[in-house]
Amino acid sequence: MVDPLFGKLSWDSIILVQEIENPNLNLLITSGAAVMIPVGGVLLIALLWWLNWWKPLLGWLTSVDHKKIGAMYIIFAVVMLFRGVVEGTLMRVHQATALNGGFLSSDHFNQLFTTHGTNMIFFVAMPFLIGLINIVVPLQIGARDVAFPRLNQISLGLTGAGGFLITISLLIGEFATGGWTGYPSYNGKLINPGVGPDYWLISLGISGIGSTLTGVNFAVTIYKMRAKGMTFMRMPLFTWTALCTSILLIFAMPPLTACCVMLGLDRYLDFHFFTNDMGGNLMNFINLFWMFGHPEVYILILPAFGVMSEISPTFSAKRLYGYTGLVAATMCIAVVSFMVWLHHFFTMGQSATVNAAFGIATLLIGIPTGVKVYDWLATLWGGRIRFTTPMIYLIGFFFLFVIGGLSGVILANPTLDYQLHNSLFLVAHFHNVIIPGVLFGILAGIHYWFPKVFGFRLMESYGKITAVCWIIGFCLTFLPLYPLGMMGMTRRTVDYSDPAYVPLMMVSGAGALFLSLAFTFIVILFWRSIVNRKKLAIPMGDPWDGRTLEWWTPSPAPDWNFAILPEVHSRDPFTEAKKDGTAYQPIEKYEDIELPSTTYYGLIIGVLGCGLGFGLVWYIWWMALASFLGCVVTAMVYGFLPKKEIVIPAEEVRKVDEAWRAEARESQGVTRDDESTEANKGLARPDALPAV
Amino acid sequence: MSKAQAGSLHPGLNLGEEHGDDHLEAETSVFGFWVFMMSDLVTFGMFFIIFASSAHALAGGPGPKELFDLGSVAWQTGFLLVSSLTSGMAVLSLKQDHADERGSRKRLVFWLVITILLGCGFLYHEIADFVSMAAAGGGPTRSGYLTALWSLVGLHGFHVSCGILWCIVIIAGVLFQGVNRDWKLTILRWAVFWHFLDVVWIAIFSFVFLGGLI
Numbered sequence: 092m093v094d095p096l097f098g099k100l101s102w103d104s105i106i107l108v109q110e111i112e113n114p115n116l117n118l119l120i121t122s123g124a125a126v127m128i129p130v131g132g133v134l135l136i137a138l139l140w141w142l143n144w145w146k147p148l149l150g151w152l153t154s155v156d157h158k159k160i161g162a163m164y165i166i167f168a169v170v171m172l173f174r175g176v177v178e179g180t181l182m183r184v185h186q187a188t189a190l191n192g193g194f195l196s197s198d199h200f201n202q203l204f205t206t207h208g209t210n211m212i213f214f215v216a217m218p219f220l221i222g223l224i225n226i227v228v229p230l231q232i233g234a235r236d237v238a239f240p241r242l243n244q245i246s247l248g249l250t251g252a253g254g255f256l257i258t259i260s261l262l263i264g265e266f267a268t269g270g271w272t273g274y275p276s277y278n279g280k281l282i283n284p285g286v287g288p289d290y291w292l293i294s295l296g297i298s299g300i301g302s303t304l305t306g307v308n309f310a311v312t313i314y315k316m317r318a319k320g321m322t323f324m325r326m327p328l329f330t331w332t333a334l335c336t337s338i339l340l341i342f343a344m345p346p347l348t349a350c351c352v353m354l355g356l357d358r359y360l361d362f363h364f365f366t367n368d369m370g371g372n373l374m375n376f377i378n379l380f381w382m383f384g385h386p387e388v389y390i391l392i393l394p395a396f397g398v399m400s401e402i403s404p405t406f407s408a409k410r411l412y413g414y415t416g417l418v419a420a421t422m423c424i425a426v427v428s429f430m431v432w433l434h435h436f437f438t439m440g441q442s443a444t445v446n447a448a449f450g451i452a453t454l455l456i457g458i459p460t461g462v463k464v465y466d467w468l469a470t471l472w473g474g475r476i477r478f479t480t481p482m483i484y485l486i487g488f489f490f491l492f493v494i495g496g497l498s499g500v501i502l503a504n505p506t507l508d509y510q511l512h513n514s515l516f517l518v519a520h521f522h523n524v525i526i527p528g529v530l531f532g533i534l535a536g537i538h539y540w541f542p543k544v545f546g547f548r549l550m551e552s553y554g555k556i557t558a559v560c561w562i563i564g565f566c567l568t569f570l571p572l573y574p575l576g577m578m579g580m581t582r583r584t585v586d587y588s589d590p591a592y593v594p595l596m597m598v599s600g601a602g603a604l605f606l607s608l609a610f611t612f613i614v615i616l617f618w619r620s621i622v623n624r625k626k627l628a629i630p631m632g633d634p635w636d637g638r639t640l641e642w643w644t645p646s647p648a649p650d651w652n653f654a655i656l657p658e659v660h661s662r663d664p665f666t667e668a669k670k671d672g673t674a675y676q677p678i679e680k681y682e683d684i685e686l687p688s689t690t691y692y693g694l695i696i697g698v699l700g701c702g703l704g705f706g707l708v709w710y711i712w713w714m715a716l717a718s719f720l721g722c723v724v725t726a727m728v729y730g731f732l733p734k735k736e737i738v739i740p741a742e743e744v745r746k747v748d749e750a751w752r753a754e755a756r757e758s759q760g761v762t763r764d765d766e767s768t769e770a771n772k773g774l775a776r777p778d779a780l781p782a783v
Numbered sequence: 784m785s786k787a788q789a790g791s792l793h794p795g796l797n798l799g800e801e802h803g804d805d806h807l808e809a810e811t812s813v814f815g816f817w818v819f820m821m822s823d824l825v826t827f828g829m830f831f832i833i834f835a836s837s838a839h840a841l842a843g844g845p846g847p848k849e850l851f852d853l854g855s856v857a858w859q860t861g862f863l864l865v866s867s868l869t870s871g872m873a874v875l876s877l878k879q880d881h882a883d884e885r886g887s888r889k890r891l892v893f894w895l896v897i898t899i900l901l902g903c904g905f906l907y908h909e910i911a912d913f914v915s916m917a918a919a920g921g922g923p924t925r926s927g928y929l930t931a932l933w934s935l936v937g938l939h940g941f942h943v944s945c946g947i948l949w950c951i952v953i954i955a956g957v958l959f960q961g962v963n964r965d966w967k968l969t970i971l972r973w974a975v976f977w978h979f980l981d982v983v984w985i986a987i988f989s990f991v992f993l994g995g996l997i
């Protein structure tokens with residue numbers, strides 16, 4: 092049955108062929124989406140050809156500069172977000188019309204929530220955050236690069252390979268139907284022999300390894316590469332949260348990898364880890380998965396908290412309130428997050444005592460989280476607040492995230508969870524923490540740091556519209572799901588027969604359309620800002636009167652980040668320097684700077700990762716084996732090649748750096764009142780109100 | 784790889800001039816590898832947990848008493864423990880004062896080869912055990928217990944094979960390119976890996992084999 096050359100692959104595996112042979116509405120929708128892959132690919136290539144951008148593209152793909160790698164993560168995440176939002180909207184619109192059956196078939200609907208969930212968590216939220224961490228952390232700690240620049244590129248390649256697999260599943264074959272959690276035995280071979288679950292486990296396995304390596308890389312970067320004088324308690328809070336997230340990645344990704352390997356062994360080689368018979372135990376999967384899964388949600392939320400801790404002091408021109416408390420709270424959350432995984436299956440038969448213990452542990456997490464919210468509020472108190480786009484997200488976050496957290500406290504109580512488990516209440520809860528928490532944090536962070544990488548600000552006008560659309564869209568879409576859940580509507584349902592659900596479902600469906608609009612505005616925002624980039628440029632690098640090191644360089648930040656590595660004496664070193672008037676003083680001595688040179692390593696591993704995954708999914712053994720051996724050989728070859736470095740002569744550094752300092756000394760700068768106008772060229776003039 | 788900023792220096796072996804570049808780079812490189820190993824340890828931990836929870840899931844198939852050959856396991860243990868010692872000898876020949884002399888390169892390669900041979904001895908016995916287990920009806924698809932056993936021990940065996948392959952690459956590198964900074968750092972990391980496998984084996988030996996027979 093399995094062809095030696097093509098494995099299980101045949102013409103009929105391609106969705107478009109299926110649609111031609113057997114036209115129906117569901118396939119039409121899928122193939123409409125699937126068509127976008129080849130068409131998009133061709134258009135992209137045509138565009139690159141037309142603009143003759145091959146060289147710069149290759150320059151980016153082979154770069155080991157952490158800023159470029161971070162930007163690539165974020166671009167990848169935006170593309171994947173597009174798919175996720177479309178799928179979410181499709182499901183909501185379907186459910187709005189699904190009284191006694193809607194327009195989607197149940198199999199199609201199941202694939203939709205599975206891809207939506209998997210994609211949103213692993214290929215949207217994670218790459219977004221890892222991208223931000225990449226861009227910001229080395230700058231914030233005053234380093235020229237991450238600890239292992241080439242490894243960083245490999246991580247990106249592996250993430251890309253995972254994303255490739257989940258994307259290509261739209262065109263060739265099918266994706267899993269068992270939800271983003273992929274429980275057996277539904278996803279076992281017996282019930283689901285198709286390629287869907289294989290796509291799921293292999294894309295997660297491959298990208299999971301990439302994330303583990305990212306965790307290692309950033310933990311080492313933060314431990315070892317901090318500027319002179321930057322003790323742990325002087326680290327900016329975003330860096331703190333990045334550290335905690337890295338530690339979580341290091342310890343929480345292996346359970347996921349193990350899960351994928353074990354389920355894979357069950358499916359491919361008839362092992363009995365999670366089967367129903369022969370001594371397999373599917374509770375093992377569920378435990379393992381959530382040992383990863385719960386820390387995962389903190390992997391996502393902690394950096395978002397970090398962003399909030401950066402923008403609240405900056406946009407209220409005050410020192411961060413309760414630094415020590417925030418650090419302690421972050422650490423507490425990171426540690427306790429490993430002890431609560433069981434709350435995801437209170438209803439699966441353990442004793443009441445066990446449930447109570449995990450319920451209490453879960454409730455405890457509310458305490459440090461509450462501490463944080465109060466700290467941010469206190470930071471704003473009495474400050475010189477500007478309602479820029481990140482602040483709008485912050486306000487949305489304050490109101491909505493707290494609601495999400497409170498509904499989490501409700502779910503943490505096992506007795507209540509028995510009522511609400513697997514209902515739409517839960518769907519409301521986790522979107523309520525993920526969108527106003529993680530996504531708002533990410534969007535605020537992108538707004539805040541975008542100028543550092545690209546040298547120009549994003550437009551405030553469109554930024555604000557986008558933010559407001561997200562807030563309204565979120566409320567309309569997800570708040571109605573709380574009452575729906577309490578009325579008894581379950582999650583993952585393709586249709587229902589109780590007409591009482593209809594009105595709220597309609598509201599939710601309309602809200603989803605609003606969210607699509609919000610996504611559209613993101614695209615418009617980028618496009619309009621790029622068009623207007625000259626007017627929005629902030630070459631002097633400090634558009635918001637920043638406090639930490641990343642603002643103490645020109646924008647876009649040069650390849651070497653800092654002409655001379657800064658030395659730190661306090662928590663807000665840049666603010667101190669600006670107060671002393673030493674921030675832009677000339678420097679006498681410059682030195683040659685060594686940077687790692689470009690390499691194809693990550694690109695090759697990424698492409699081979701795609702081949703390995705695709706070969707495994709379709710049982711094309713030669714392809715899988717060749718790709719695997721290719722990875723081994725690549726690693727060996729790179730072990731033998733000398734590690735090249737580029738040397739940037741001191742003279743060149745001097746030219747760039749002196750020009751920047753001179754311009755900053757001569758420039759007038761802008762006050763906070765004009766921060767959002769074209770007068771802002773990236774130099775902050777001291778304000779009427781003294782910064783506290 | 785980047786150098787650690789001053790203030791944190793590698794506490795281990797002196798690879799070159801004191802506080803020189805080697806020293807700074809060793810700090811990030813070896814520390815990074817340690818962190819990676821901690822992650823790997825969690826992976827092993829997961830397989831251990833599954834093994835523990837499947838210890839009685841025999842599903843009517845053969846159990847430890849029918850399958851284990853403690854003599855062979857003792858040989859494996861011996862090989863692996865001694866190989867840890869020899870890998871340590873290899874690392875010691877990197878010390879600053881003799882690293883660049885021809886004699887010490889010979890010594891390095893000698894100890895590395897011995898280590899590989901011992902590793903191969905380990906693998907030989909392990910594979911022979913697997914074959915005889917399968918012949919006795921104890922293949923990995925027979926029961927939950929055997930699935931967990933084969934995967935845990937197999938995962939360790941896979942690591943050992945990787946370690947051997949890596950060591951061969953190192954020997955080639957040292958012979959063709961000399962004992963330069965990059966290879967020194969690679970050897971330090973490889974050594975961490977190799978000792979780590981020893982530690983994991985001790986746990987497997989105690990819990991899987993001894994524990995199973997008690």
Ligand code: HEM
Pocket residue numbers: 175176178179180182183204205207208209211212215216269270271272518522525526530568581582583584603606
């Ligand atoms: C942007 C607007 C979004 C919409 C309209 C949306 C809509 C939906 C819908 C309709 C479901 C299925 C609910 C059910 O099971 O009945 C769902 C599930 C889910 N969503 Fe979203 N969502 C959005 C954003 C996000 C984001 C940003 C994330 C995470 C980063 C996310 C993660 C998930 C997850 C993990 C599931 C569960 C999938 C499963 O049941 O296995 N969603 N979403």
Ligand SMILES: [Cu+2]
Pocket residue numbers: 384385388431432434435
């Ligand atoms: Cu949880």
